């Protein structure tokens with residue numbers, strides 16, 4: 001059984017090392033799509049955005065360039081440094097980068113939108129519930145919304161046992177990699193291992209091997225978890241369309257919109 005390990009036990013080491021594997025890869029198109037999603041769901045009046053787990057900052061930059069005042073929070077050093085390099089391009093909005101732990105940081109400010117792309121579930125249920133409490137109690141301004149990607153169990157279950165060699169497919173990829181994936185149907189935890197390969201002889205560079213653990217949630221289970229943190233789920237969708245059983249079998253994550261319960 002794969003028990004979901006706590007975020008503090010592995011995440012910083014994983015993303016710090018991973019930052020040097022895929023350093024600075026930015027997908028401008030995906031950033032723009034995320035900014036458009038914020039504009040569509042937040043409407044014209046919500047302008048202050050907190051993006052947690054913001055990685056290299058591509059989505060945060062696109063959101064700022066769409067006119068928002070964005071705070072990008074991520075504790076991984078290379079990712080935050082890359083995001084800082086984007087701050088000067090943020091006009092007409094603003095981009096502020098905070099390189100701290102989301103579980104402990106005091107931002108001293110509330111936000112109209114809290115966004116988390118491709119990242120909720122990096123920890124055990126206690127971590128994930130604590131993060132939802134932080135969104136509800138520390139970060140959301142009155143009338144604010146949270147927009148989160150939630151990892152869906154079924155595609156990870158279908159990937160159980162996958163073992164593949166991945167070539168560099170971007171100039172910033174430092175290595176070819178061996179990727180192995182497992183999924184535990186009891187705990188709904190995906191285990192995802194990346195091991196760089198030697199260019200000379202294809203040997204696994206075990207010293208550089210990293211493993212992430214992702215707690216996946218079926219929609220009904222996520223709604224219950226959010227509700228226990230005082231957050232109502234007002235919308236769930238995949239690529240802008242309502243959830244469907246078929247799409248939930250294929251999409252790596254679905255998107256939820258949360259509001260503080262009245």
Ligand SMILES: C[S@@+](CC[C@H](N)C(=O)[O-])C[C@H]1O[C@@H](n2cnc3c(N)ncnc32)[C@H](O)[C@@H]1O
Nearest residue numbers: 011015053054055074075076101102117118119
């Ligand atoms: C899967 S990546 C997603 C990055 C980005 N949102 C994207 O879509 O490219 C998850 C990010 O969460 C960050 N992260 C994980 N745990 C964190 C924590 N406790 N505090 C701050 N950042 C954290 C990692 O450093 C990493 O950059």
